[in-house]
Amino acid sequence: MARTILGDPDRYVEKYWEKYKEQKWYLAGDSARQDEDGYYWIIGRIDDVIKVSGYRLGSAEIESALVSHPAVTEAAAIALPDELRGNIIHTTVVLRQGMEAGDKLAEELKAHVEHEIGPIARPAFVEFTDALPKTRSGKIMRRVLKARALGQDTGDLSTLEE
Incomplete structure (x- = not known):
């Protein structure tokens, strides 16, 4: 996990952490699915x-x-x-x-x-x-x-x- 965006630490917090701060999650930008066995499969970028x-x-x-x-x-x-x-x-x-x-x-x-x-x-x-x-x-x-x-x-x- 990155620690910051070079020269713009506020943007780092806003982009990755702000949206889900209540759940203490971050937005990685990848989409995934969970199969019937509970395993997660990374599908691709959400953008x-x-x-x-x-x-x-x-x-x-x-x-x-x-x-x-x-x-x-x-x-x-x-x-x-x-x-x-x-x-x-x-x-x-x-x-x-x-x-x-x-x-x-x-x-x-x-x-x-x-x-x-x-x-x-x-x-x-x-x-x-x-x-x-x-x-x-x-x-x-x-x-x-x-x-x-x-x-x-x-x-x-x-x-x-x-």
Whole structure:
């Protein structure tokens, strides 16, 4: 746990401790769920959301639904702007060895996410790739995926794993 924010100790108290001071809890910024055995599973950051038609969906939830499909080994979900819904869900997946990418599998993956989470979480796009852009620590670089999907410059890639 951090002890302060450099140069702004008041902001540290306000950001992490003030909201739950009665319970003596702090806000870590991660979302989690508790399973039937009482174990906690860290799902992702609470600020890493995709807002579609007013619904806030965690990108980690969408990615988890995709990875639960037997054809998928890794997944990333990003928001792309949409005039009607505010954002749409664009997913990028890495398939397990021996699986073949195609329109049929893309539709199957969309339906799988819809079944696991609900119709609002159905991705608009499923893109297949051999590897996701990651930092050396393994964090998926969603900004790179978003820039590629929008046809924009990807910017500085010096922190990429490869």
